[in-house]
Amino acid sequence: MRIVFMGTPDFAVASLNALVEAGFEIAGVVTAADKPAGRGQKLQESAVKKYAVEKGLKVLQPLKLKDPDFIAELKALNADLQVVVAFRMLPEIVWNMPAKGTINLHASLLPQYRGAAPINHAIINGEAESGVTTFFLKHEIDTGDVIFSEKVAIAADDSAGDLHDHLMETGAGLLVRTVKAIQANDYSEQPQLFSAELKHAPKIFKDFCKIDWNNSVKTIYNLIRGLSPYPTAFAELNEKTIKIFKAGYEDIAPEITPGSYLTDGKTFLKFAASDGFITLLDVQYEGKKRMMIDEFLRGMRL
Structure with a gap:
């Protein structure tokens, strides 16, 4: 099964590494474009790009995800499955491309804490537990059918950084389990339930x-x-x-x-x-x- 991986920060590197070590074929890696940073404004590569280059994986860095050249290059990779971890919102032409679909790893127990900052908001709200969830992408962000989830306890003095690291490692393991299940066609999908009591995780300003x-x-x-x-x-x-x-x-x-x-x-x-x-x-x-x-x-x- 050929996989295209999409991600940018350190959180995503753990998942990509877990897939590589599990022996899956990574047909390509899509990540953010290099950006100037620091006093010298030197171009900085994303954590995922650095890892991918080190492992000799093909890297794509589109500025626009609907760019025809990028779409053509992505199609040429002939992926069976796309895996998204800490990337950006995908247009339907991208997430609907592979035969087996596109899955996402989200750092919360969906349907709780949909949004851009689930780790931060779980701590801010004083939660005693969080977790990770894998699901298939659909039109609305973080609303696709759930495949697997796994809980992680939050200690009373944990920071967002602590929870980030716990969820990063747990999520990498859950992602491998999910991809294996999809490969074996041994999984079920659970629709997310919507209610007014759900807590959200909007971007922090x-x-x-x-x-x-x-x-x-x-x-x-x-x-x-x-x-x-x-x-x-x-x-x-x-x-x-x-x-x-x-x-x-x-x-x-x-x-x-x-x-x-x-x-x-x-x-x-x-x-x-x-x-x-x-x-x-x-x-x-x-x-x-x-x-x-x-x-x-x-x-x-x-």
């Missing part, structure tokens, strides 16, 4: 990342976890931005206004929320490098 100290400590704590290490929750300190990668919290009613802070200038810095304190542990002040709070306080006068 900067305004969403700003901490509102009038919220509860648990709400703020989960926001910090859910946005770490990227795009990162932030607040204002001395009229500058401070990104917060890790924090703790205290359920002690504050006697100061939410958003005010307490510090000994050496070892701790904590902000008042509506019902307690958020203790900063790992931060990055505007114009500075990322550092632990004791190092940060040594270079600041508060």
Whole structure:
């Protein structure tokens, strides 16, 4: 069975590697075009492209997925199945091309947390578990019939980065299981059920990342976890931005206004929320490098 793999970031590399190590024939890899990055604006290759080149796989990097030249090149690969992991929305002419269809690996237990940022939103909402799901692509994003899913527990102090890594590895295994089942024609499809109670995972924008100290400590704590290490929750300190990668919290009613802070200038810095304190542990002040709070306080006068 010939497979075309589509993906871009590190999350997708684990799945591609699992398929390669399982012995599947990868007819080609579709990934994002190289982009300028950093101070020198040098072209940077995607994580998937780097892996594919290292393994000697054919790489396609279309700017537009409906481009006739790309469509022709994709057809020429003669794939039986297309596999999508952390890529972009596909036009029907692409996902409907292979005889066995196109499957996607999504980082949530569908139908919960459809959307662009399921890992972040699961943590932000204080979930105790998440998971991964494989499904066939259809017209509406993340709505196709489910093939398999697998649960992953979320620890109380897990960040989005921690959950990302857990789901990346679990997802790679589930994807191999799914492709084997499709190859053997030994699977069933379960339609997703729609309801008003479902939680969604929309793309995260900067305004969403700003901490509102009038919220509860648990709400703020989960926001910090859910946005770490990227795009990162932030607040204002001395009229500058401070990104917060890790924090703790205290359920002690504050006697100061939410958003005010307490510090000994050496070892701790904590902000008042509506019902307690958020203790900063790992931060990055505007114009500075990322550092632990004791190092940060040594270079600041508060």
